[in-house]
Amino acid sequence: MARTENGKVALVTGGGQxxxxxxAERLHADGFRVAIADLNLETAGAVAESLGGKDAGAIAVHVNVSERDSVFAAVEQTVAELRGFDVIVNNAGIAPTSPIEEITQESIAKIFSINFNGVVWGIQAATKAFKDLGHGGKIISAASQAGHVGNPGIALYSATKFAIRGLSQTAAKDLAQFGITVNTFAPGIVKTPLMEELAKKVAADAGKSEEWGWEQFTKGIALDRLSEASEVAGVVSFLSGPDSNYITGQSILVDGGMVFN
Ligand SMILES: NC(=O)C1=CN([C@@H]2O[C@H](COP(=O)(O)OP(=O)(O)OC[C@H]3O[C@@H](n4cnc5c(N)ncnc54)[C@H](O)[C@@H]3O)[C@@H](O)[C@H]2O)C=CC1
Ligand SMILES: CC(=O)C(C)=O
Structure with missing residues (x-):
């Protein structure tokens, strides 16, 4: 089906893969002009090009979400180049393993600076842009099923995702007065480079086979299969569009039936 512009602009962090x-692909197909923001400008550029580049409403933007100034600069660049700002998707994240007895000050600081602080900066930068432009907007951030129930071997990762839900619930209450909704999506086990590395590392840390590593995450999925990234994107499309206007402060599980709240 031919794409029809909806006049709105979205920025997606970690949009390079x-x-x-x-x-980014789904929101562009929905009619958004999209900024694909990533630490890796090469992959972000490839995604933007595959969508037709700036003439087709897709740009690549460099961002390091752990740095406040970088996130603000990415949002400002998006407003200037795409002429508007309506949705931010704080998606970038990392998932190192963190066996309890090996957690250090440095490992806490590193993962929180990206997974949690990055969402704080995204919320702040988007709020400023929405206010400057004189309208509300939608803030959507990546949680995880591991932010609803602790997962083996990834205590710090789970902690960041629980924290993102807490932050987003408060932001939903504080920012509602400005017409801003704040929600999270909580994927299950999605076939991406992050998940492949994680399953292998959990197995290696435990001295077990790679198959055992995958089993730690995949046992008990009611639908009995892994998720495609496009299935998560479909829920973010809903959260970005008008059908979700009366939803705020929620975490939508997209996990094939792993966690039942
Ligand atoms: N893959 C999965 O099974 C699940 C993933 N998630 C969450 O979904 C989000 C995306 O995950 P995946 O696509 O699997 O990861 P991925 O590792 O495949 O992609 C992450 C992207 O984020 C970028 N990135 C990393 N650090 C960054 C930084 N400091 N600043 C800007 N960009 C940065 C990377 O360059 C990469 O393009 C993450 O927040 C993750 O925690 C949640 C639940 C399950
Ligand atoms: C990486 C992740 O979010 C999992 C295992 O749910």
Missing amino acids: GIGQAI
Whole structure:
């Protein structure tokens, strides 16, 4: 079906691969002009080009979400180049393993600076842009099923995702007065480079086979299969569009039936 512009602009962090790429592609197909923001400008550029580049409403933007100034600069660049700002998807994240007895000050600081601080900066930068432009907007961030229930071997990762849900619930209450909704999506086990590395590393840390590593995450999925990134992108499409206007402060599980809240 031919794409029809909807006049709105979205920025997706971590848009250079995996779930972020699928979200950028889906929002572009929905009619958004999209900024594909990533630490890796090469992959972000390839995604933007595959969508037709700036003439077709797709640009690549460099961002390091762990740095406040970088996130603000990425949002400002998006407003200037795409002429508007309506949705931010704080999707970038990392998932190192963190066996409990090996956690250090440095490992806490590193993962929180990207997964959690990056969402704080995204919320702040988007709020400023929405206010400057004189309208509300939608803030959507990546949580995880691991932010609803602790997962083996990834205590710090789970902690960041629980924290993102807490932050987003408060932001939903604080920012509602400005017409801003704040929600998270919580994927299950999605076929991306991040998940492949994680399953292998959990197995290696435990001295077990790669198959065992995958089993730690995939046992008990009611639908009995892994998720495609496009299935997560479909839910983000809903959260970005008008059908979700009366939803705020929620975490939508997209996990094939792993966690039942
Ligand atoms: N793959 C999965 O099974 C699940 C993933 N998630 C979450 O979904 C989000 C995306 O995950 P995937 O696509 O699997 O990951 P991925 O590793 O495949 O892609 C992540 C992207 O984020 C970018 N990135 C990393 N650090 C960055 C930084 N400091 N600044 C800007 N960009 C940065 C990377 O360059 C990469 O393009 C993450 O927040 C992850 O925690 C949640 C649940 C399950
Ligand atoms: C990486 C992740 O979010 C998992 C295992 O749910």
